[in-house]
Amino acid sequence: MKVMVAVDESEGSMHALEWTLDHLFPWLNSGQQVLLRSLIVLHVQKHLHHYLFSKDLAVDMKSVINSVKRAQEQNTTKVVTSATEISVVHMKSVISSVKKAEEQNTTKVVTRATEICKARQIIAETIVLDGEPKDVISHTVELMEIDLLVGSHGHSKLKRWFM
Template sequence: MEAISRVPEQNRRVMVAMDDSEESFYALNWALDNVFKNGPSHEEEEEEHSGVITLVNVRPPFQPFVYPTGPGVHHIYGVVVVFATSTVIDTYRKSQQQMAKVVLSKALQMCKEKMVKAETLVVEGDPKDKICQAAEEMRVDLLVVGSRGLGNITRAFLGSVSDYCAHYAHCPVLIVKPTPKESPRVAP
């Protein structure tokens, strides 16, 4: 946090990766409370903090359905690929747009309540790559991502957006992980 504190707050550009998870909203709230903690004085209550938070939402691209073939069915490479109709693709895209709208609307409201100027960015692609690319193109001072707390095995097979960003983003990355008592997950 020392490096980000050297950037004057009025020039500070922070990007927060947002999806529909509780962890991303927790990360946003943490950033609002800690990165922009120097709030307005009581005389300036109606003025916004200086600096900008960019809320980025990445929509994964539509993938065709891939099914392994069973015994007795002969196809190239043993896989059947089923392509979706244009109606299914349109429905998927509309659903993704609606989800992005809901997520970013809620996030913008949180920023407004904390009087922090915010802007939104919606992109399509692999979240890991697109978040890092957007942070680099916008030259942000800090990238904030939430942590879902994936186990070692899941993280090894699926990868982790936060781990990827920590290794490949061209700016400081803050991974916000809730403490166990603040964890948004319900214990089994």
């Protein structure tokens, strides 16, 4: 049976990994380190989103696109069009900072998942992919012919309360 555990920075996903190791593979606690080929730990980095904030919704989109392209080339923070002033949060330095933070987050998540496995003397295959988590996870499950997917739903306490 091939099992995949989807993890992120949440406590719930790490608990899902711990639960999987403790309940689906209890026979592994023999004290010897075991390479478990049937367990895959997957972390999906969300795509970096670029946003435009406009004061006027009736902006000619072609002029906005051209202005944004010019702003990217010049690494500017403000773009002025004939229709309106648009604040552009699409600077190269901001994007590189966000990417660096995402990489640090991924390293933290993968390290923590690996430590959870090591504490139980288990070596699991770890995969990091980019994209929208729900899409990437479902595609990977299908592609790798996974029998069981374990994870958490990712809802905050407030969101669960309203459900």
